[in-house]
Amino acid sequence: MKYLNKDIKEINKLLKEKKIKPIDLVEEAFDNIEKNKDLNAYITLNKEEAIKRAKELENEEVDNILFGLPIAIKDNIVTEDLKTTCASHILDNFIPIYDATVVKKIKEKNMIIIGKTNMDEFAMGSSSRTSYFSAPHNPWNKNKISGGSSGGSATTIAARDVLFALGSDTGGSIRQPASYTGIVGMKPTYGRVSRFGLVAFASSLDQIGPMTRNVYENALLLNAIVGKDEKDLTSANKDDEDFTRLIGKDIKKMKIAVPNFFMSEIVNDEIRNKVKETIKVLEKNDVKVDYIDVKYIDNAVTLYQIIAMGEASSNLARFDGIRYGHSYENPKNIDDLYLSTRSEGFGEEVKRRIMVGSYLLSGENAKVYYNKALSIRDDMRKELKKVFDKYDFIIGPTTTTTAYNLDDPMDDPRKSFMDDVLVIPVNMAGLPGLNIPIGFDSNNMPIGMQIIGNSFEEAKIYQLASFNIYLQ
Amino acid sequence: MSDVLTKKEVLHVAELARIKLTEKEVEKYQKELKELLSDVEKINDADNYDDDILIACWEDNTKLREDKPGEMLSPKEVLKNVPRHSGNYIEVPVVISDGEGA
Numbered sequence: 320m321k322y323l324n325k326d327i328k329e330i331n332k333l334l335k336e337k338k339i340k341p342i343d344l345v346e347e348a349f350d351n352i353e354k355n356k357d358l359n360a361y362i363t364l365n366k367e368e369a370i371k372r373a374k375e376l377e378n379e380e381v382d383n384i385l386f387g388l389p390i391a392i393k394d395n396i397v398t399e400d401l402k403t404t405c406a407s408h409i410l411d412n413f414i415p416i417y418d419a420t421v422v423k424k425i426k427e428k429n430m431i432i433i434g435k436t437n438m439d440e441f442a443m444g445s446s447s448r449t450s451y452f453s454a455p456h457n458p459w460n461k462n463k464i465s466g467g468s469s470g471g472s473a474t475t476i477a478a479r480d481v482l483f484a485l486g487s488d489t490g491g492s493i494r495q496p497a498s499y500t501g502i503v504g505m506k507p508t509y510g511r512v513s514r515f516g517l518v519a520f521a522s523s524l525d526q527i528g529p530m531t532r533n534v535y536e537n538a539l540l541l542n543a544i545v546g547k548d549e550k551d552l553t554s555a556n557k558d559d560e561d562f563t564r565l566i567g568k569d570i571k572k573m574k575i576a577v578p579n580f581f582m583s584e585i586v587n588d589e590i591r592n593k594v595k596e597t598i599k600v601l602e603k604n605d606v607k608v609d610y611i612d613v614k615y616i617d618n619a620v621t622l623y624q625i626i627a628m629g630e631a632s633s634n635l636a637r638f639d640g641i642r643y644g645h646s647y648e649n650p651k652n653i654d655d656l657y658l659s660t661r662s663e664g665f666g667e668e669v670k671r672r673i674m675v676g677s678y679l680l681s682g683e684n685a686k687v688y689y690n691k692a693l694s695i696r697d698d699m700r701k702e703l704k705k706v707f708d709k710y711d712f713i714i715g716p717t718t719t720t721t722a723y724n725l726d727d728p729m730d731d732p733r734k735s736f737m738d739d740v741l742v743i744p745v746n747m748a749g750l751p752g753l754n755i756p757i758g759f760d761s762n763n764m765p766i767g768m769q770i771i772g773n774s775f776e777e778a779k780i781y782q783l784a785s786f787n788i789y790l791q
Numbered sequence: 792m793s794d795v796l797t798k799k800e801v802l803h804v805a806e807l808a809r810i811k812l813t814e815k816e817v818e819k820y821q822k823e824l825k826e827l828l829s830d831v832e833k834i835n836d837a838d839n840y841d842d843d844i845l846i847a848c849w850e851d852n853t854k855l856r857e858d859k860p861g862e863m864l865s866p867k868e869v870l871k872n873v874p875r876h877s878g879n880y881i882e883v884p885v886v887i888s889d890g891e892g893a
Contacts, residue, residue: 553849
């Protein structure tokens with residue numbers, strides 16, 4: 320008997336009535352994962368522990384809707400006593416000694432961690448092909464990428480192994496793979512979710528978020544992971560709220576802006592047409608849609624390259640072969656230990672990014688590049704904020720193409736940035752953004768649309784996202 | 792302007808990042824790093840209208856936590872992932888070599 324394909328409320332009811340037990344769900348999840356093994360969605364499975372936890376939960380009261388449900392965690396979020404590799408050789412023996420705040424929170428909800436998902440090494444990439452453990456495959460077509468960097472989480476949801484996964488999004492790494500695999504992925508407002516225990520890539524941009532098969536379940540998982548955290552001083556002091564509360568509510572008279580840049584010739588025709596179709600349906604339902612120019616959004620990739628590579632070079636300086644992780648065997652001296660450990664431990668993409676980042680932050684360059692980028696970033700945020708004075712949402716395609724082939728060349732270092740050209744502005748401005756599937760291209764690959772809201776308006780984003788046109 | 796970095800420039804950048812490169816890698820990165828560094832030059836094409844900077848999108852929450860002792864990790868936990876240690880000490884290679892004076 321299959322349960323994980325049922326409505327979540329029904330699963331919860333069955334658990335409450337003791338018609339099924341958490342172990343049934345856990346066994347089903349591992350059966351699915353085994354059946355889909357060739358998708359390479361996971362780096363580490365947590366089988367023994369998950370089964371043990373499921374049995375313990377048999378004696379506990381079913382106290383919330385997420386109780387007993389299996390969840391997959393991206394492998395850059397630390398889990399106590401469960402290997403966390405960031406898909407890197409430099410951490411392939413790393414067993415964290417504490418749980419990330421989000422992990423603590425999902426454990427408090429009695430969710431069951433099923434495993435750690437594949438990703439780009441240190442979340443640096445757009446196709447998960449920089450993983451030390453080789454890339455995950457797209458369930459819609461195994462010769463295609465799942466996107467990245469949260470490619471494993473997207474894959475396991477799209478394959479319906481489990482209902483819930485966590486990803487992280489620094490420059491589109493939740494929304495872009497969600498688009499390529501036809502699932503729902505939310506990058507919450509910067510500060511909404513604690514970053515404590517998320518292995519830092521670019522600290523001013525990183526944010527953890529939920530990846531799910533539908534909008535309602537996405538909002539439920541966001542409910543579980545938000546909140547002020549003493550251990551992350553950038554986490555926002557906001558009251559708890561129910562992110563499902565506006566789902567299904569009327570969207571008449573709402574106003575939406577579509578930046579012309581999002582519909583320019585950088586986006587392929589099929590995707591543009593699909594988004595236009597969606598816009599027409601919205602207009603028919605009395606939603607006002609305007610095409611507007613937003614200054615600076617076409618600079619977002621350049622800003623991202625400077626800020627993300629700069630911050631990454633600083634954050635990844637901690638990998639020294641001394642305190643944890645891979646360590647070079649026979650160093651001649653301390654410098655040799657640093658240099659050789661890092662040369663052996665990091666992959667090509669990571670090396671390239673931290674070299675460029677170190678250069679951008681060195682000496683006078685910090686002023687010429689990094690400070691200038693922070694200044695334009697501020698201007699860009701002000702421009703985006705202005706849009707929300709007049710409009711409820713910004714929408715557009717999530718990606719410029721659908722998922723491409725796994726064996727496409729990887730010799731252009733710019734490619735991984737350009738794949739995220741439409742999703743990066745959101746991170747720059749700290750805004751919340753959601754991908755929802757809106758259809759398929761002629762090769763039967765999913766097309767996604769992003770809905771961007773004003774800061775801390777995730778509930779409103781879910782309201783638009785749940786509008787029943789998307790469910791058809 | 793050349794479309795590659797010189798070997799010396801690549802080695803300088805690698806040194807900043809504490810990464811050792813093989814001869815083959817140096818050649819590869821001569822082109823790739825140049826491409827990325829030309830990309831970031833585009834920052835100079837963007838006009839900005841004020842000098843404010845945005846380090847991160849914090850909203851009303853930049854309060855530091857109180858400076859008081861909290862939970863601590865035990866040495867045993869801390870040492871769990873340390874590649875080389877002896878007792879409660881973390882081992883590192885010799886930092887100061889003989890005869891060079893301070």
